[in-house]
Structures are given as C-alpha cells and as structure tokens.
Amino acid sequence: MPERLVITKSLxxxxxxxxxxxxxxxxPPEFGAVSxxxxxxxxxxxxxxxxxxxxxxxxxxxxxxxxxxxxxLLDNEAEPRVYxxxxxxxxxxxxxxxxxxxxxxxxxxxxxxxxxxxGWTLWDAFCAYTxxxxxxxxxxxxxxxxxxxxxxGDPAELGGDIPISSIERTYDHYCPISRVFIRNEDxxxxxxxxxxxxxxxxxxxTRYLIPAGEYTRVPEWDAYQRLRRGMREMLILRVxxxxxxxxxxxQGVTVRYPQLTQANLLAEQVVFLLDGKGxxxxxxxxxxxxxx
Numbered sequence: 001m002p003e004r005l006v007i008t009k010s011l012x013x014x015x016x017x018x019x020x021x022x023x024x025x026x027x028p029p030e031f032g033a034v035s036x037x038x039x040x041x042x043x044x045x046x047x048x049x050x051x052x053x054x055x056x057x058x059x060x061x062x063x064x065x066x067x068x069x070x071x072x073l074l075d076n077e078a079e080p081r082v083y084x085x086x087x088x089x090x091x092x093x094x095x096x097x098x099x100x101x102x103x104x105x106x107x108x109x110x111x112x113x114x115x116x117x118x119g120w121t122l123w124d125a126f127c128a129y130t131x132x133x134x135x136x137x138x139x140x141x142x143x144x145x146x147x148x149x150x151x152x153g154d155p156a157e158l159g160g161d162i163p164i165s166s167i168e169r170t171y172d173h174y175c176p177i178s179r180v181f182i183r184n185e186d187x188x189x190x191x192x193x194x195x196x197x198x199x200x201x202x203x204x205x206t207r208y209l210i211p212a213g214e215y216t217r218v219p220e221w222d223a224y225q226r227l228r229r230g231m232r233e234m235l236i237l238r239v240x241x242x243x244x245x246x247x248x249x250x251q252g253v254t255v256r257y258p259q260l261t262q263a264n265l266l267a268e269q270v271v272f273l274l275d276g277k278g279x280x281x282x283x284x285x286x287x288x289x290x291x292x
Contacts, residue, residue, distance in 0.1 A: 003061070005274040007036065007044055011150065011249035011267070014070030014123055014140040018046050024062045027053055034066050038244065044068060070123075070140055072099045078125040080118040085110045088147060091129055095122045096145060105147035108133055135221055136291075139250060149291050152252025152266055158239055158283075159256035165240040165280060167257055175233035179206045180223040193223040197231055205230075232290035237262060238282060244272055245281040253285050264288045 004021045018036055031051055036044040046066035053062050078095055087110040092103040111133060116125045130138045130147045138147045158164055176198040181189040189208050198205070207226070211219035239255060247253070253265040262285075269284040 002274065003276075005036070005272070007272040009249050009270045011139050011269065012137060014073045014145070016044055016046070016068040016070065017066070018044055019063075019065050021061055021063045024053070024060050026060070028062050031064065034064055043244075047071065069099055073123040073126075074121050076122050078116045078120050078122050080120075081116055083111075083114045083116070085112060086114050086129075088129065088133060091126065092145065095126055101140070101143055101145050103147060104144050105130075105134070131221065131225065132218065135224070141248065141250065146250075150250035150266060150288075152250070152288050155252035155254045155263070155265075156245075156247055156267075157254045157256060158241060162241055162245065164255075164257055165242055167240070167255070167260070168238045169260070169262075170236045170238075172234055172236070173201065173203055176201075176203050176230040177205045177207055177227055178203050180226060181206070181208045182219045182223055183208070183210050193220060193227060195227040195231060198227075228290045232286050235287050237265060237285040239285060240280050240282050243279050243281065245270075245283075247281070247283070252288060253283065255285070266291060 002020045002022045004019075006019045008017045018034065020034075020036075028051075031048050033045065033047050035042055036046075046068050048064060048066045049071070050065040051062070052064075053060065055061075073096060083091065088105050088108065089103060090110075091114070092101075092105075096103070111129070114129055114132070116128075120128070126145075127137055130136060134147055136147065136149050138145050139150065140146070156162065176195065178195050178198040180193045182193070183189050209219070209223055209226070211222045237255060239253075247267055247270055249267055249270055251267050253267055255262040255265065264287060265285040266288040267283050268286050271282045271284075273280055273282065
C-alpha cells in the first residue's frame, strides 16, 4: 500500500503520469514499468521515468515517477522536413501510430504543404497539423488519438450522488483577449478578429499578431485559437470529491452545490490523490463552449 499516490490525467497531454511513495523491506531492483491496480483491475500502465530508493531511521522507502506510453510522443523529436500533400492519416502513420495509437478523425483534403520545424516533438508536429486542418488540438482517449473537439456526452453530476468535499470557482478577467489584428503580407495590421464574449464583459485587451510560420496560409486560425484559449482560461472550477472518481478528461460535468449550479463544464484535468488525508479526486473544470 503506498504512503502517497498521485495520478494525473490531462486533456492536452498524451501522457498520464503517476507518482508514488511506498515502504519497502529491502533495496528494490531497477523497474522498467509499473501498474496501478484497483480491486485487481489495471488503472494505469506506465513506464518508469525515475526511481529513488532511500533508507533512514524510519525504514526504507521507494519513490517512483512514471508515465503512460503517450510519453513517447513527448520525448521523441519529429524529423524536421517539409511534407507535400500530406493527409492526417499519413502523417499520423509516420509519427504516432508506431507507438500503438489509432486515429479517429474526419477525412479532409490533404494540406498542400506542411513543415515540421526543428525541435518539435512528435506530438507538437501532429498538433500543429490538426490545428491547421481541423482547427482543434487533438487529445488521447485510451489508445485513440481524437482529431476533433471533445464530445462531453452525458455529463457527470457532482453534488448529488457524487458528494463534493470542496469547491473553488475562479473568474480571471486577465486571460481573455477581446481583439486581435493580423499582419498581412505587406506588413500592415488590417485583418481583425473579435471575441464578443470578452467585449460583452467590458474586457478590452488588444493584440497585434504576426502569424506563426505554419499559419501563413490561414492566419485567422492563429488569431481565433488565441481568442478561444483566453476565454477558456477565464472560468475555472476546481472540485474535490472523496475517493477515486471514474471520469476521463474531456467528459462533461455539471456541478450542483448549495447556492451554486454550473452546467456545460468539461473536465480538463483529473488528479487522483491517496495519502494520509485519504483518497480523493481533484477535477479542473472549464467551460465546454471554448473547446470547439
């Protein structure tokens, strides 16, 4: 039984992580992988990143940090090159499929040209491609890479059958951007993209954008995504529930708490903790509107 266990799952990371500290009776061997089980069933399979064994007057302990196979997509760089007429499936087969993932996507015409830049990881490169072709950031669900917005489905309802231990709601009006001007090929900032939801709140925050290299053909996507990302960070709920809650990043959530009902939320991060305070799940929830 571990003294402390932390499992983290995030919508925008392909890798799930686990950190654990356990008492041991003797110096352990080198571990290549770990499994986290619940009632004998696997919760997480992960490769070890770091293993620390220590001894003191209180006895011997083992600490392990490990990540799921999605870590391969973060730890390996993509080959810098220019692809011509590359489809989503072809790029996925070259970068992601060798690590045991399958792609869920909608068929679209290939990009005429796509440049993989030096220093991009495999995940960076595929994310850049899907942002250009679909206007979304992909996410991992099990062994599937979803090149589409999260589908919240039937929301989990917190506060009814699932009790809430604590809740924190933050409105951060520093994050949203209300207007973005885009520089054109002549060096003039003419094209404009607005975020009406920010303006409706009296938020005025203007940015002048030189589109990133991969957006030179569709610079509006760069501006649009920055606006949506700012709005997504404006409202954050952090909810703690007792025990291990079976919920995936990307799942819809409704919160019902005394004097607070908040619907149309989406779980962006799910953290399970087990320590001297007991077992609990901490959810980071944001508005589902701004993932589209």
